[in-house]
Structure formats: C-alpha cells, structure tokens
Amino acid sequence: MSRFFLRENASRARLREAAAAQANRRDIVKALSWGQVSRRDLLKLGVFTGAGLLAPIRGLSPFASSAFAASDSNIPTGMPPSPLGGVRAFSQPLLRFDVLPHVPRLTPEPTLESNQTLQPVHDGLGGGQGPIEGRPPGPTWAHQGFSRFPPKVFVEVTQEGAKVNASYDPGCDAAHNSGVAGGTPCPPCFHPALPIQDDRAVWTFNGSVPPKLLIGRYGEPILFRHHNRLPVDLRRNRGFGRHTISTHEHNGHHGAENDGFTGAFFFPGQFYDYHYPILLAGVNSVNTSATDPRASAPDDDGHLTLVPGDWRETMSTHWFHDHMFSYTSQNVYKGNAGMFNIYSGLDRGAEDIIDGVNLRLPSGRADVTGKSWANLDYDVNLMLADKAWDRDGQLAFDIFDFDGFLGDVMTVNLTYKPFFEVEPRKYRFRILNASVSRFFKLALSDGSPIIQIGNDGNLLPAPVVLTELDEQGIAERFDIVIDFSRYQYGDKVWMVNLCEHDDGKGPKQNLSLAAALSGRSDDPCVGRFLEFRVVRELKQADLSQVPATLIPNPDLSNIPVARERVFEFGRGGKQTTFNDVTSFGGPWGIKTGGGDMLNADFGRISAAPKLGTREVWTLKNGGGGWDHPIHIHFEEGQVLARNGSAANVPPWERGRKDVYRLRPGGSVTITMQFRDFAGTYMEHCHNTVHEDNSMLLRWDVNPDGETVLTALQTPIPTPQGVTFIDPDDELPGARSGGGR
C-alpha cells in the first residue's frame, strides 16, 4: 500500500498542488533507488518519517496543504508521525498501575435510587439547577441488590484533565516497580523527555498517570463514585473527547443501571454511583447456601470467606472504561480506562497459602509481605495502547478516520516503550489491549515459552504453553505467566508485537519473530516494546505454581438451551441494528436473526433473553475483510465452535470469555446464561470506532421471566436532570394497533 506517488485518480487540484514538488520527489526517489542516499539519511533530514514515507512537507508531499495527512496516506495514524524527539526506547521504567484507595465512607451517602438533590448548574451547561447525581432517577435505575449486597468498600474517583500524580501507589515497594517508590510524583507525560500533557489533551481517572487499578474481592460489594470534573466548555478538549461520560466495568455481573449504559451518561459537576456487588454468577441458583469452599473470597487473616454462587464463574481480571454514546473511542483513547483485579479463594494473590483451594499463582508471599491477599509483587497489570500525538507532542486523535484509528507510538501503562525490572522467577502479567482499533500478537524476543492462564480475565480450565500468544483483540485480557528463572542476572528479554497493520480494518499480517525484530516493518508499533531486565538474584524462593487445572467451565449439560440466536456483524445497509438509542448504523451494523418475534419492540432491544435461561448465540462476521472483536456485557460465555466446529476452538479459548474475535469471514458460536440481574445490556464490536459508528446493540434481560418484553424508555440526560424522548411519536395515534 506504499504510495510515494500521487495516484492516477487523484484530483486535479491535488495534482496541481503537487506539480512543483514532483520534480523534487523524483530526484529523491531516484537517488534512493540508486543507493546514492539512504532512508536513514532522509530520515535525519526530516524528509522521511519513521515509517519510511515522505513527510508531509509543503513542496514535497501532496498532502501538505492539510493540517493532517489525508486518511488515505499509509502512515497508520492518518496524521503526521508523532514526534519522538529522539527519545530512546527502553530508557524509562514501566510505571505500574496506581492502586485506588478504599475510603471509609462517601459523603453524601450512597442511595438506592439516584440522588436528585439539586445544585446550581454552570451557565455553560444551560444554567438553572440540576441533580448532583447523573444516574437516571426512579426505581428503574435503582441499584439492584442494594439491600442484599450493601456496599462494604467505597472508592471515589474523578475524571479530569491531566495533572501531576502526588499520591502514586503502585501497591508494592520500589524494588518491584523498577525502583520507583510509591509517592514519587508522576507528571502526566509518556516519557520524562516528552512534553507534559496538557489538561485538555489527556483526561483520565483522578487526572493522573499511571492508570488506575481497582482491587476487589468476592463478597465485598464496592460503591464506585465517579465525579465528572471535565471542562464545562466542550472546546477545551484539543479537538477530541467529550465531557459527558458513562463508566462500564468490563465485564461485571451486576445490574444494568451500574453497567455504564451508553445513554446513561453524566455531566461535569455531577457524579454517578456505580454499585458493583462482586458476586459469582449463579448466586441465586447454584451453591445458594455458600457451602463450597471453592466459592469463596480471601479474608485478611489468610482464611476464606464463603460466598454463594458457582465457583466455576470466578473472574479475575477486568477493566473499566468509558462507554459514552458515540464518543467511546475518543474518550477511552483520551485516558478514560483503568483495570480491576478481582480476588477469590481460588485466585487470592498469595502464592504461599496452601488451603486446598488457592491456586497459588504468581503474586507474592504473604509470609514476606504480611498481606494474605492481593499481593502485587509478582502480579503485574499491563495496559497496551497505541497512541499518537501532534506536532507539539500532545495526545491527538483523528476522529474522522472511518475504518479504525491506529496510533504510531507503542505505550505500556501510558509509558513509551519502558523497561521493567524482574527477578529470575515466575511473574503473572495481566495484559489488556486498550487500543482503539489495533490487535496485538505477543511473543518474547527469544521465542521462549509463555504460559497463558486466563482469557478475558477468566482463568482457563487448563493453562496453555505458547511461544506466541493468539491475536489479542481490543478489550481482550490475556493473563499469562512468564518464568524468568531461565535467565541470568543481567539478562534482558523483550516483549514483541508481531501483528502488523496498515489500516484500522484489522491486522494486515502477523510477522515472524525475526521479521518483527528486523525493523523492516512500516508499522511503528511492530517489534519490541517492553524490555524485561533481570536485575538481581532471587532472595526468597518462588513458591508460586501454575497448576495443571485452573478453573473448569461451568457444567451446562443440565441447563436446556432456551433459544438460539444469530447476530451478524458487518457493513452496509442490509445489516442494521434496530435500535434507536445507538442509531441505525454508521457503516457498521449488527443484524439479528430474521423472523424473530422477540426482537419486535421499538428497536431498542435487539434481543431479550429470559432471566434464568441459557441460550446459544452465533456471531457471524459479515465479511469484507474486517475483523470484529464482539463484546457482550454482563455474562461470560463459553465458546462452543468457531466456523461451525468445536475442533476449531483453540485451547486458550476453551474457558469463559466476554470478547469474541470473529476473524474475517468467520463465526463464533457461544453459549451464555442470563442470571441474577435484569435490565439493559449491550453487545457491540469493541473496535471502538466501529462501535461508535455504530456497531452496537442493546439487549435486555426481562425481569419477569416472561417472553413479553417491557422495554425501557431511553434516558436522555441533561445537566438539569434526566428526561426521555417519547419514542413512538411517529406512529399514528388514532389507528387501532397504532401503538399509543
């Protein structure tokens, strides 16, 4: 796709513009091809970009008349390459996630229904008065399970513009954080030598980096109060991102009012209380008297607290991020993303506690740290994201890119190509793909084995040893274990990305390790991006293990399939979502099986499984070379087949998942149950550009367990309170059967 020359069908205007430059360009290309000047020379002269293309300089490139290179250039971002100012890779330490503190209480106290106490509203938002909480009012949006699972832990965060982090807590000591101690001030930048990010360029939790980590455990419901402190003035966003937000905890099993519904967003000056009950799915149907020790949570004293539910539904690694209608990709890219570690009796984060339940995965030793759960020493969260920035080094985004946005700068935990110091023992890494449209395929630079223990945050039935991980789609979490004991003190090894893109449609190809390391790829995010340095001898023995059995799948053989549905994801007018919240589709849509009577509601509900049942859903890729990671909220599913056959399901997908990569032209058949909570959930492509445009649909779990739907009015939030629009205005009122 390399285009040094104008295309034959370029407009005459472009040709005229570039006429003067053509002679120059020809000379350059000729000199290049004759070997008289090298790309490196041209790079140094600022004529070529790091991606090996002509820089968009006026008088040279036909695209120079635009502030941004045209989206059909093959610089992946569609923007000029991000200036790196000569910063070297692996010259800064990885900053581990910043652990969110639990606070003793919230003021005002959280309420069952939305707190509608009035406060003055800023004139820029229309003035007048509005409620302090942005959650839609009334019983429909009350926290389900609030009295049965009252919050025991309180977390309070803001969403605001970038500022220095004065209270960094990596959850471990400096030795396990490459020498960076808690409390070290962290300025908002991608590298100490790169520009400080403006408070209009980066918006994130508490306004600070590194990204935030929520810690929780089963049986301990969390009340997550999220204050919107983004600018009132829409223009203060450097051209991308919107100041209204809705937070989705991916992939929590909770009521829909706490799921970050795309239309339930809130405004600057408001907060939204999200209630996360942290319970095992099946809480109302399996092990209801909490007598199975495997269905448990770690307590503070090294023992277990038993909880109801199906222990085979234990989840471990989630993330949370924005889900604002039509602006998800912009907002998540801008920084609205964090991770959430959930601890259980099985996965308690203390590798030395032997109680017949604990799997003892790499985490930390309770006898060394004194913490009997949630040890982070050897359990590291990694958030991978490709970013791009403008000429001033500020985070920037091309919001008009239709196919999917690709950044040209590889970051881990919002740090540019860092190093991480390790001891020669086993480590667990919880890897999240938090990019907008990019897929990753990871390997170690020396081809050493990696053990995959979890997929989408759920521990697999059995670990899988790989030398290359599968392509990881947006929002997929891969939990892996790397055993550094095979290295010597002083060794280095790198994590490498093999997955090359040249546009946001999907991967172009997966390179071999040698090719990815060669530096020949045009994709700046291919190759080494994280350096592991073995920096000391092991002081305490590694007591962790990776057992042959982790968490078997729930046994569904006695649960009949109530219904099968087919959803097709793709492009074009034929494939539509019948959903008036998320719009009829940009170029992207979801087609639900035709002739399906249950879909017949006012288009806002595309599927309505009955509470307490199980269904089989087939997700098909509509074709066209696109790939789509499809995310279904609320419940985990098991993958039954790929392209119609169970034999096609690879071992690392034989556990529970919540993001299903369709692959071009492919299909995935899954089975899911619908339990415990009712309401409105979402199913959508997690290529957030597709999602925004608008490959997303709403499905409801009907609380009455009947097949007749009671659909909900779409909330229309305003700063002065949440209202609704009457959805059936178009139907003639006077006719029988006319819908009034």
Add this chain to the structure above:
Amino acid sequence: MIARAVVALLLLAMSGASMPGPAQTGTPRNEQYFPDVQLTTQDGARVRFYDLIKGKTVAIELIYTSCRFACPLETARLAQVQRLLGDRMGRDVFFYSISIDPEHDTPAVLKAFAETFHAGPGWTFLTGRRADIERLARRLGLYSTPNPEDKDGHVPALLIGNESTGDWMRASALDNPNMTATMIARWIAGYPAAASRSSLKSYTEARPVANLTSGQYVFSTKCSACHGLGEGPKVGPDLAGVTTTRTRAWLASYITDPQAMLQRGDPIAKALSAKYGAVSMPTLQLTDQQVQDVIQYLDRAR
C-alpha cells in the same frame, strides 16, 4: 547527483519543514482541515464548503437522487428532524445534503428532489465537481469505498458537528427523528438554557414502551418517514386502506423490491412513479417475514 538531490532536500526541509497548521489550542478541524472546495447549491449559487459550516451547527449527509437504497429514507428522516427543530433551522442549525453523483444531480434535479421532501430554509442540497466531493467526503469520514456489500459507496451516516466547538459526532441518518433532533439540538449545538427546557418530560413520568409487533416496528422505522396512515400524502402516498385497494400479492412484491417492479414495467408501479415522480420508493431490503408483518399491520390499521 547526490549533492543536487540533497541540497534540494535541505532547501525543501528548511523552507517547508514547519507544517502548516494551527497552534493546537482548540480544534484542528478548522479551515486547514477541510478541503477548500467550491460547491453549488440547488439554487445555483456557488459556495465555499468551509463557509457553510463555519461557526454553525450542521448535519451533513451524502446522497444521490437516483439512489435505490437508503437515500430517500435518509432524506425523509432528515425532513422529520427538520420539522422537530422548528425555527432553529436556518438560524443556528443547518443541514447539508451533498450529492455523490454530481453529473446526474444538477442543481435543478436537486431542487426537485428537495421539494419532494419539503426541505425548508436552512437545508441546502449541494453538487460540485466529483473529485472535490470525493475528497470532501473522505475528509469528513463519510466516504466508503464501494464493495459488494455497500455498492453505492456511501452509508446512511449523518455527520453532526459544531464547527465552533470542534465537536463532531457520527450518527445514523435513519435513527428515530426525536433522537436525531435531540443529538443536534441538545448535545452538539450546546446546552440550552434551563428555561427553555419546560417542554421536556420528566423521566419519572416515563411509561414502559408499548410492546410493538414486528409489523408496527417495520412501518415506523422504514415507512412512516414517507407514508402516512390517514394523514394524506407525504413524500409517498398515504397507506390507509391500501390492503383493500391493492392485492396482497402485489403489495408483497412491491414492498420487497419496488425498483425491480418499476423496471419490469408493472403498470401500477409506473403510475405511481409518474405521480410521485422526483423520488422513487427505494428497495429497503426487508426480509420476507418483515414484508408479511408490515402488510398485516397495514391491514389491521385500516
């Protein structure tokens, strides 16, 4: 040879190395971003694209008048949104429908098309040079390369934006017009002063949405933009009692593919086309089940 090339490069690098572009204080989507193209309105006036959006809240769609697929429905929907926005149209909100078939869609053709939909003030239909329009469409992110699934190279997307705030969002042109109007008037155009909100309903008054049949649903999303049921002709004929004036077989065939019926020379189709001329009913690619359902609905709604 090297020296000349390198000197040329150096000169270029020094003279042009600074990218033309705004200081990034606000939105980069300003004059430098949008291509400087000239377009022609349905009244024959020449306009500069950027002037059409500068300082305004706009909704932009791509159309072509001979479209057999979604364009007529798109434009009919926008007409409904226009009615909902009332006197804000032409004051602070402007609609632009840009033709991607400029050779056929001359200003006169566009004018007839606009009149079929009762497009009011503030809504301009535009044509121009094909290459310019393609370039513009790409920059706006509305262009799509024709492919087997998407034969006409555009999608029913609506780009809504406010040039002065730099806030742009893509919505569907086929959405519930109340939703589209809300997005334009409430999200993009800026927050209305609290006082003017008196017409909004409280969420606590919201009742559960009526349970619709598939036929009702199909009618309301696909048909009602152009057809009334006892309201008289809109863009297309009123359908009250249509199941008594046409056979079910004919209706099923016509609803499934009106364009094919017309091409085959069906006399009723031809008569309809002559009467409702400027816009012909698009083929909406309904499934057989949907066609049966909507006919059943029309039958009951007599």
